[in-house]
Amino acid sequence: MSEYIPAITRGLVMLLITLSLPGLVRAQSVPLPQPQVITDRQGLPQAFVPDILQDKQGFIWVATRDGLCRYDGQRFKVFQPDPDGRPSLSFAGLNQLELDRHGRIWILSERMDIDVFDPRTETFTNISRQAAFRRMVKPGISYNLRIDQKDRLWLIVFGTGLFSWDLKKNRDGGFITNPGTRPLSAAMVYSIYRRGPTERSGWLR
Template sequence: MNACTSLRTLVAPLLMVLALLGSPLQPAHAGSAPDVVRLTVVAGQDIQFTALTGEAGLPSGNVYGIAQDTQGFLWFATGDGLSRYDGYSLRTFRFDRDNANSLAHNTVVSILMGHNGVLWLGTTGGGVDRFDPVTETFTHHRHNPSSPTSLSSNSISRKGLLEDPQGVLWVGTNDSGLNRIDLLTGAVTYFRHDPKNANSLSSNNLESIYQDSERTLWIGTADAGLNRLDPVTGRITRYTSHPEDPHTLPNPRVHAVYEDRAGSGC
């Protein structure tokens, strides 16, 4: 049994959960509240869970993200390196001061499967790494104070990586705003908070990045609400939180953004 077959066996119970609980939503009966839906519950077998812990080789109990590559391997962004799971065992990649092509920093808080099969990794102190699973090498994108085209910060947000269809990597940081990296030319454009410019980001402390079906970017912050960015014009619109106004965001911290089938953001 190869790695892909083993992973399918591992994931099968999770798919069963979706089969049991993912039945089409049924509209509520007449007279019910308009926002009420009913779920059809189907009887089934108990679902068995298998824990991957330190005994199995997981380097840290903190797993910040999971991605699956085209070969079927699962990749875990952890507090102590990048781990690959083949359905049988775990292999971990860590920072090695004697190897310039090793992981930049062991605390990997964000992971994204790129369009061309590479992994993008966000770290808390080493910037962004591009990892090629075939050659098993890391290419670093870091902040360099003497370079105007480097990342604005080495501290990457947990939901701070997004690659769009135009070949642009968007990188959100914890302390220095948003980076737009043209993957073809390497050019970097910065979007930061400017207290004198109402059309700038509302904060440099970012939580999340999301692109909707119309390719508009939504940037959630840790302390100043939500930002809407038009990637063509670069124009930013702010959506802030004011407790006394019920028509604003209920909280200034926006952990994530999601677009439903109707095209509404949540």
């Protein structure tokens, strides 16, 4: 009856028979590095980690509820709000980290503060306290952020939609709409990401 079995099916049957024969196929073991448990022994200030990223120099940056942490493979350096009021992290409890094309880290806190951290100079710039940002975003709303290759800040505003702000021109782009000029609802936008480093368009989800 084998002549009635399609060629592709016969091929699959022969493959299964071959794999079932002992000694013909040997599994190759791939050595994997042992996982390392990172705790307060290395200087991690807090165990809850909502976000993590790696910068262009290879450092690991960790968002915690007790500040921003840089890990060099052996120990942590922790950045926290300055009690003396010098430019620093706005709030210790962090939600999100985002790396832009300049190597700066955008930081979103649990209170919806937005800070920009330059790892080269270890300096902070607060964005959410600027007058232009306050005009664009009303107090008391929640959002996630993205930075694109054209230095535009994108806010996924929960309960409202998607907002853009051109950082170079210090000008807001308003709420993004559908072709029929109907605003995007919060139920339609959960995240935003770029298709590739050279792409001009992105995807909404």
